[in-house]
Amino acid sequence: RNFHRNLTINDDFRCSMAALNYSGLLLASKGDYDEDKYDEDDDGDNEQAIDKRGSYLYFKPLNEWKVKKDWHHKMQYGESIQCIAQGSGWCAAYTDAGFVRVFSQDGVQSQVFHQ
Numbered sequence: 001r002n003f004h005r006n007l008t009i010n011d012d013f014r015c016s017m018a019a020l021n022y023s024g025l026l027l028a029s030k031g032d033y034d035e036d037k038y039d040e041d042d043d044g045d046n047e048q049a050i051d052k053r054g055s056y057l058y059f060k061p062l063n064e065w066k067v068k069k070d071w072h073h074k075m076q077y078g079e080s081i082q083c084i085a086q087g088s089g090w091c092a093a094y095t096d097a098g099f100v101r102v103f104s105q106d107g108v109q110s111q112v113f114h115q
Contacts (some may be wrong), residue, residue, distance in 0.1 A: 013056040013072065019086045023105055024061040024068075026091045031055035031080035055080040057093050059105060071107030 015027040055075040061068040079097045092102045102111040
């Protein structure tokens with residue numbers, strides 16, 4: 001018997017980093033803030049649409065009871081994730097703005113450090 005269920009993830013956030021433990025899968029993407037890129041895609045009609053330029057942190061829980069839901073967090077404009085880590089009950093992202101953002105595995109940002 002497998003420990004985890006089969007899982008499929010759409011790469012809507014252009015993920016380039018990953019961290020995995022028994023609690024879940026943490027994915028992140030770097031921001032792409034080149035002003036000349038994506039101009040033809042900006043229609044501004046759908047605020048729920050994923051910003052292709054943004055830097056995102058995405059967590060997919062791997063619990064058997066399906067109690068927790070997956071979540072994502074968009075970094076502030078101009079702030080790009082450089083590396084990620086996760087442990088027992090927490091996950092974190094370091095950004096190019098010098099911030100370490102710590103989240104619970106429920107998606108609540110609990111601490112922010114700046115160097």
